[in-house]
Amino acid sequence: MQKEYTVTVYTEDRIGITNRITIIFTRRGINITSLTTAETEIPGVYKFIITVMSTREKLDKVVGQIEKLIEIHRAFVHEEDEVVYQELALYKISTKSLESGDIERLIRDHQARILTITADYFVIEKTGHQQELTDFIKKLEPYGLIEYSKSGRVAIVKWSRRFHEHLKELQASSEA
Amino acid sequence: MQQKDVLPMKAEKADKRLSAKPVITGSEAVIRSLIAEGVDTIFGYPGGAIMPIYDALYDFQDQVHHILVRHEQGATHAAQGYARSSGKVGVAFATSGPGATNLVTGLADAYMDSTPMVCITGQVAASLLGTDAFQETDVIGITMPITKWNIQVTRQEDIPGAIAKAFYIARSGRPGPVLVDITKNAQFGEFEYEYVPCTHIRSYQPVPELKQDAVKAAAALINEAKKPFLLVGHGVLLSGAEKALIALAEKAHIPMASTLLGLSAVPVDHPLYVGLLGMHGNYGPNVLTGECDVLIAVGMRFDDRVTGDVASYANKAKVVHIEIDAAEINKIITAEVAIHADAKTALEALVTDVQPANHDEWLAEFKAAHQKEYDKVQHGELYPEAGELKMAEVVRLISEKTKGEAVLVTDVGQHQMIASRYYRFKNPNTNITSGGMGTMGFSLPAAMGAKMGTPEKEVVAVIGDGCFQMTLQELGTIYQSKIGVKIVILNNNFLGMVRQWQQLFFDKRYSSTEMVNPDFVQIAKGFFIPGKKVTAREDISAAIDEMLATDGAYLLEVVVEKEDNVFPMVPAGAPVSTIRLE
Numbered sequence: 084m085q086k087e088y089t090v091t092v093y094t095e096d097r098i099g100i101t102n103r104i105t106i107i108f109t110r111r112g113i114n115i116t117s118l119t120t121a122e123t124e125i126p127g128v129y130k131f132i133i134t135v136m137s138t139r140e141k142l143d144k145v146v147g148q149i150e151k152l153i154e155i156h157r158a159f160v161h162e163e164d165e166v167v168y169q170e171l172a173l174y175k176i177s178t179k180s181l182e183s184g185d186i187e188r189l190i191r192d193h194q195a196r197i198l199t200i201t202a203d204y205f206v207i208e209k210t211g212h213q214q215e216l217t218d219f220i221k222k223l224e225p226y227g228l229i230e231y232s233k234s235g236r237v238a239i240v241k242w243s244r245r246f247h248e249h250l251k252e253l254q255a256s257s258e259a
Numbered sequence: 260m261q262q263k264d265v266l267p268m269k270a271e272k273a274d275k276r277l278s279a280k281p282v283i284t285g286s287e288a289v290i291r292s293l294i295a296e297g298v299d300t301i302f303g304y305p306g307g308a309i310m311p312i313y314d315a316l317y318d319f320q321d322q323v324h325h326i327l328v329r330h331e332q333g334a335t336h337a338a339q340g341y342a343r344s345s346g347k348v349g350v351a352f353a354t355s356g357p358g359a360t361n362l363v364t365g366l367a368d369a370y371m372d373s374t375p376m377v378c379i380t381g382q383v384a385a386s387l388l389g390t391d392a393f394q395e396t397d398v399i400g401i402t403m404p405i406t407k408w409n410i411q412v413t414r415q416e417d418i419p420g421a422i423a424k425a426f427y428i429a430r431s432g433r434p435g436p437v438l439v440d441i442t443k444n445a446q447f448g449e450f451e452y453e454y455v456p457c458t459h460i461r462s463y464q465p466v467p468e469l470k471q472d473a474v475k476a477a478a479a480l481i482n483e484a485k486k487p488f489l490l491v492g493h494g495v496l497l498s499g500a501e502k503a504l505i506a507l508a509e510k511a512h513i514p515m516a517s518t519l520l521g522l523s524a525v526p527v528d529h530p531l532y533v534g535l536l537g538m539h540g541n542y543g544p545n546v547l548t549g550e551c552d553v554l555i556a557v558g559m560r561f562d563d564r565v566t567g568d569v570a571s572y573a574n575k576a577k578v579v580h581i582e583i584d585a586a587e588i589n590k591i592i593t594a595e596v597a598i599h600a601d602a603k604t605a606l607e608a609l610v611t612d613v614q615p616a617n618h619d620e621w622l623a624e625f626k627a628a629h630q631k632e633y634d635k636v637q638h639g640e641l642y643p644e645a646g647e648l649k650m651a652e653v654v655r656l657i658s659e660k661t662k663g664e665a666v667l668v669t670d671v672g673q674h675q676m677i678a679s680r681y682y683r684f685k686n687p688n689t690n691i692t693s694g695g696m697g698t699m700g701f702s703l704p705a706a707m708g709a710k711m712g713t714p715e716k717e718v719v720a721v722i723g724d725g726c727f728q729m730t731l732q733e734l735g736t737i738y739q740s741k742i743g744v745k746i747v748i749l750n751n752n753f754l755g756m757v758r759q760w761q762q763l764f765f766d767k768r769y770s771s772t773e774m775v776n777p778d779f780v781q782i783a784k785g786f787f788i789p790g791k792k793v794t795a796r797e798d799i800s801a802a803i804d805e806m807l808a809t810d811g812a813y814l815l816e817v818v819v820e821k822e823d824n825v826f827p828m829v830p831a832g833a834p835v836s837t838i839r840l841e
Contacts, residue, residue, distance in 0.1 A: 094462075095461075095462050098411075099399065099400075099403070102400065102403060103403055106403060106404050110404070143589075144586070144589075144590055147585055147586035147588075147590070148586045150585065150586070151584065151585070151586045153407070153408045153428055153460060153462065153463045154462050154463075155462060156461075156462045253461060256461065257461045
């Protein structure tokens with residue numbers, strides 16, 4: 084059955100690695116719904132967090148084919164309940180709306196915060212899951228939403244025991 | 260005290276290395292790096308963006324033999340043939356743009372068929388990358404899904420390291436093609452050259468550690484089996500596991516069948532060898548796949564041409580899958596026991612853990628199946644007394660006259676299936692064909708490469724009339740480089756396999772499959788290659804003798820039955836047990 088999965092991939096820092104990973108999804112006709120990538124705590128090792136709608140069976144094979152790439156350390160597929168995750172959204176609103184008192188309450192009630200204010204606009208930051216973040220758009224629209232931007236997923240694996248240790252060992256072994 | 264002893268030594272070593280670091284161009288570094296990797300043969304075609312490398316090659320002609328092909332696709336297939344016959348890494352050169360894109364088919368073919376190959380392409384100067392410069396193409400992007408690894412080098416200092424990694428990756432683990440794209444500025448630039456072979460990449464484990472638990476579990480299954488069945492894949496040849504495989508089969512008395520690419524790992528006349536698997540394989544191995552209780556698959560990937568309908572495949576069997584590539588395990592067929600390891604290592608461990616057994620009754624089933632196939636199909640194909648010439652009788656004669664010891668290079672289609680079915684291979688690595696990709700035009704250039712890789716062996720290319728016309732310009736290479744390949748065109752004036760499918764599945768609507776062919780012997784003559792055309796049964800034996808007795812290349816055209824079909828046949832996607840004998 085198709086449902087949302089999180090795929091995490093640990094990679095070397097190499098030009099084109101994103102392409103190498105994504106074409107494996109492309110070949111099987113799997114649409115990537117979000118992709119977050121950044122360097123891990125170990126310099127030179129990157130982590131990709133990819134969300135897709137697919138089946139476990141397909142993704143187990145995809146992950147095997149990703150791991151086969153030379154510059155990939157490990158790749159995993161996680162069910163929704165195996166990860167703790169957050170996404171981050173920014174909302175740019177016209178400063179004029181601050182004149183009305185309720186937007187500040189709205190921001191507080193939704194555990195959002197104001198990042199910056201200029202004469203013309205201000206920017207709100209909110210973290211959460213996709214649904215909450217898009218729901219918040221509707222609440223802000225009456226105040227003059229100018230721009231909305233949301234990140235992909237940042238995830239921590241519930242069952243992980245020693246990812247950090249493993250990466251440290253990797254760093255130590257390549258320095259030796 | 261110790262510190263004092265150590266320090267001067269280190270300094271001395273450093274000095275020596277410095278003095279051994281000549282200042283040379285990137286282009287010369289390419290050639291020197293290849294020589295350091297043991298390369299003595301390169302197949303290639305020059306052009307603007309790779310001219311500095313060709314210029315450097317000019318000074319190393321005594322150490323590296325460059326074969327000038329007639330098309331870059333030919334360079335890749337030649338490198339493949341060279342690699343498959345010799346076990347070494349094949350090397351191909353091409354220029355940027357169209358030179359590079361012409362490598363695509365060969366790279367894809369080598370990737371599917373796990374062939375170690377390093378392709379080096381020239382590229383426009385780094386400053387021009389991404390600007391649509393003359394003959395610039397994104398060869399890295401294009402070849403990403405069809406190479407085991409690829410890299411673009413834009414600085415001369417990075418050339419030796421990239422080539423070292425390329426060779427390490429191409430030949431280790433499950434082998435495959437690698438492409439190194441080198442910009443023109445890096446070819447011209449000078450630097451202090453030093454070559455350090457690559458022995459380790461931290462994110463890449465080519466040879467997995469053998470898990471003894473898995474070996475024990477596999478042995479337990481084999482020891483309990485009443486009807487065990489061994490499938491011999493290309494991995495057996497790639498890991499040099501032929502002896503270990505035969506030792507296992509003999510000790511536990513297990514029949515062995517081969518995939519298309521596994522052919523030649525086991526001599527065809529071995530008493531436990533029962534034939535070829537797959538769509539046009541033998542009757543017994545296909546039908547009895549459904550009867551076996553333990554299926555031991557070694558170095559193979561359950562291609563759809565082998566499995567037919569996956570849901571009904573080997574339904575009564577527990578599957579032991581020995582495979583070096585983890586991504587192949589459970590990809591198509593779920594393994595009861597997976598041994599993720601090099602085939603030779605795994606088989607050598609397994610053979611000590613299995614018990615001697617006797618499966619005479621089970622083998623008798625294969626013998627009976629063979630007899631049925633022989634009576635219904637083989638005898639008539641191999642020894643026809645009337646009618647037009649049959650492909651199978653030609654292959655039988657070639658097999659007899661070369662004593663099964665030639666390197667047989669085949670293309671794709673009916674002639675390929677017939678040659679694979681009837682050539683009686685005696686020695687490992689003597690079957691070279693395009694399996695996974697099914698690349699028409701593969702065999703003529705691959706045969707050139709095979710002959711270069713193993714000049715001491717007779718190399719016979721068996722080619723269909725359609726396939727031959729896809730890469731026939733390589734006759735020019737064969738002539739220029741004096742490559743003594745024997746070329747047999749089995750000419751039915753049709754794209755035979757497609758025609759067969761049209762006959763069986765498309766109501767005999769022969770859409771675009773009939774060929775009006777040129778005079779192949781005249782074409783060979785144009786390239787100064789001797790040849791002969793045979794149309795009659797009484798002439799074929801002498802013609803093959805003449806071909807084999809000829810010193811150097813020879814082209815033999817044999818006009819065969821126009822609408823001959825290859826049987827047995829498993830209809831595409833059908834269960835292998837439904838294999839048809841007619």
